Amino acid sequence: MAEDTTIGGNTNHQKPPSENRSTLRRIWGFIDHRLEEILVVVGFAIFILLINLQVINRYVLTFIEIGNITTWTEEIARYIFIFVSFLGASLAIKKRESIRVNIVVDRFPEHVRNAIDAANSVFMLYFSFLMVSYGFNLINFQMETNQVTPALGIPMALAYSAIPIGFLLMGFRLIQTLIEDMKGMSAKDGLLTAGISLLFILPAVLFRDGSITLLLFGYFVLFIIFGMQIAFALGISTLATVLATDAIPVDFFPQTAFTSIDSFPIMAVPFFIAAGIIMGNSGIIQKLLNLSDELLGFLPGGLALVAIVTSMFFSAISGSGPATVAAIGTLLIPAMIKQGYNPGFSAAVVAAAGTIGIIIPPSNPLVIYGVVGQQSITELFMAGIVPGILTGLGLILVTFFISKKNGWRGDKESFSLKGTLKAAWDAKFALLVPVIILGGIYGGIMTPTEAAAVAAAYGLVIGMFVYKDLDFKGVYKSLASAGVTSAVIILLIVMANIFGRLITLEQVAETVANFVLSISENKIVILLLLNVFLLLVGLVLEALAAIVILTPILLPMAMELGVDPIHFGIIMILNLAIGLITPPVGVNLFVSAGVTKMKIEEVIRGVMPLLITMIIVLLLVTYIPEISMFFVELTR
Template sequence: MTTLVLFGSFAVFLLLSIPIGISLGLATLLSIMYSGSLPVDFLAQGLVTSVDSFPLMAVPFFILAGEIMGKGGVSDRLFGVANALVGNKTGGFAIATIITCMFFAAISGSAPATVAAIGGIMIPAMVRQGYDKRFATATVAAAGSLGVIIPPSIPMVIYGVTGSTSIGNLFIAGILPGLLVAGGLMLYAYLYSKKKGYRGLDEKTSLKKIGQATWDAKWALLIPIIILGGIYGGVFTPTEAAVVAVAYGLLAGLVLYREMKITDLPKVFADAALTTATVLIIVGTATAFGRLLTIEQIPNQVAQAMLSVSTNEIIIMLLITLLLLVVGCFMDTLAAIIILTPILLPIAVNLGYDPIHFGIIMIVNLAIGFITPPLGVNLFVGSGISGLSIEALSKAIIPFFFAMLITLLIIIFLPQLSLYLLEFKQ
């Protein structure tokens, strides 16, 4: 009965449009009071102990780094490089947008931040080039999902902490899957652009033009090299890398590019603090919610239910994928990872899946949730930038959804794609 109270109240709170973090906390509190088997301060303890983690300190710093990069002139220069590479091709602006999102994803670690930073530049630019506004907005919203797949990634940090898995290894494992997803999005963008006759710029590309754009963006392009190179080279941990990203972002914005002023910093820090507070509330309440699930033996019951359907590892993984896709439509990514990792990871390991590989599967699954209504955060950010309705944008995003779904299936059935680069770390 406690389980019914837990999930029933959580569903009611969500239907009342109460924020996900508050809904999780209230549902946990009601269930504790109903069962009477746990002290009420169980929730308070969960809120404190869940965020008392050194690896988790990377989250607020990556959020702050993303805010700084978005306002420090980095986005414009990253697009300059992408446009120099493919701007004159069919669908060049759309493909350049996806490449720019890839670059920014290697800096921000957040999907909505990627959409906000790149969408404000690229959606108006694509419309001016004759692209349909719905397609332009859908392109940015879908490509923004790369923010959590290509490292560094905030959900990877959360999965690593929750699943007791190496965050550095997750970052390495996310590179090739991230490139695959980006490739799938670019392929669809090219085919659609070819069908609609969206031609590139008349200017011919050249090594000189590419070189000039790369030189202009050199400080921006150094950011992912410093962050990821430092982690993979053993120079610093992912948490320390996040601090380095903040310091370098301030240097780039204030000194190197000079597109950010000292007077801009209070708003940058305030925005980052607001996002961090939201994230940590979700982390704390989701952790308490997940612990209560464990006490009620829900993970074991879910595992037994799945295994009762079939013992075939492919069927079980497809069921897990379906579950994650549905959950991604209704639940915040970080909350879903914290709640579902203790349930699904043991099942995946028993089926023979590597914890790192399963982490990538889980994160790509939930990344698709950023573009699926009703919760699809990227849709709301894109809608706010372009002025399109969520309904119109939801229809335009459907082909991108299937492109991501196909790449997800490839990632599931080709574990080498996630684990190959880890062999070079040994």
């Protein structure tokens, strides 16, 4: 019989080893499955609240003399946003959500793909290790120099700690994915992984005295071909070039990672994403569909027209193409097929209509272009209105005639004013969203970032307390999803800024401009060449990645031609919107086809007339600047 150990009359009961192990497993399970997610959700909720308080302060608290809180709300929100972005990037790695090009890699056998993924993870892990190491050096410097934030006097070391902490967690998740990828690998597969890794190292060894530009872009293309996440492909290609040529110090990487997103305008991106996801998960989509159906459901192609108009409405909420396709396609594509529409055309209409999500404001790609190109986001939003509407009208016209020819109709016999008014009243809270966002921005009441934060808060209030179809679990999932989606974009911007340092140093933009201008000095010809180039880029590169990579290179050339940078932004976005419905990358095509488990070939056949329509709109906008610049010129 075991005896108790007593000290001072108290009995110490030791926990059995099995209970201790169980506790450790629970702690580990929390860290492994929930740590970043909970922090991201809490962080998102806090900075949405802070920016809404900032707006309330300007129009309410100032008048009742409670005091000005803007000086600290913006500062805290910015630093929380930076932490959330890097934590979300770690979560994205865990969930394997990223922007990458898989055209080549997907053609390999599974064991080769696993070897490639393992090699990619090794290099991403090494990059993360350096960011952690140099990140802590940066913190030490901040502490030694006693640098503090302007408003609250918080040590800058605390803010900068987002870099090493974020990349430390990313490294941890990369180790997990690496272990998973190497499970079941044979010795032959392990040698293949080592061979691919050696292939990645060779250029830096063989071309140490070569052209910095050639090495930088050569590495980037190599990593893209091998399916590395585009964000890391940008960062690692820069790192490899720097290690080979000593072009710039490596210790500037974490500094740039922080300063590139320590920006109030860039915070509009996660807010718009959150607003779109929150409202997509509530009853707003159904209300908009009902209204569109009352307006157009009686016409030939009624359901297809409803898809386009609803996409235009929802685009003014979500700012995302694929999100619009997923939300609307799930409801309407099966309904169209049931009504007798051609399945491929049904999916194609929704895919093409979803492109309006990145043209009409508020558009996340326009925000990214504005941040990267240092242009007014408000003016870009103004410039996107007419091209977005023109794209929608063009798609409506073509869809109408195709549907009339094939005898496809909606589910209503005639137009009903009473039904339309009722549907409009039911959708009033949904219709108020673009009024709040665009009215607030154009009326000078709010900045785009503030308008986006207000839209996110509005979506939460409407979903939880008005429509009552969004509970706390739904809010948690929406914010977690928004955190991951926005983090992928923000990490892309971080790495593009690191990549851009070498582009600036090597004067790549000037070289490209001189080359193009040597071909022709005719503005019409050069704009045509730019459109062809951007359309080709859209075939293989996701829109956001193309914007952050190409804007610093192409914008100076466009400005040298006398093209207004706002106008050029719309030209670029329209080209990349077309890329959403052109294979092999065409995200909208795959999302739309995935809704009904349809073959992608069927959707591609159906999208051709709609693709031609969008190219015509592109040419009109390119050569008639007044289409995009009309509202902008009124305010200048």
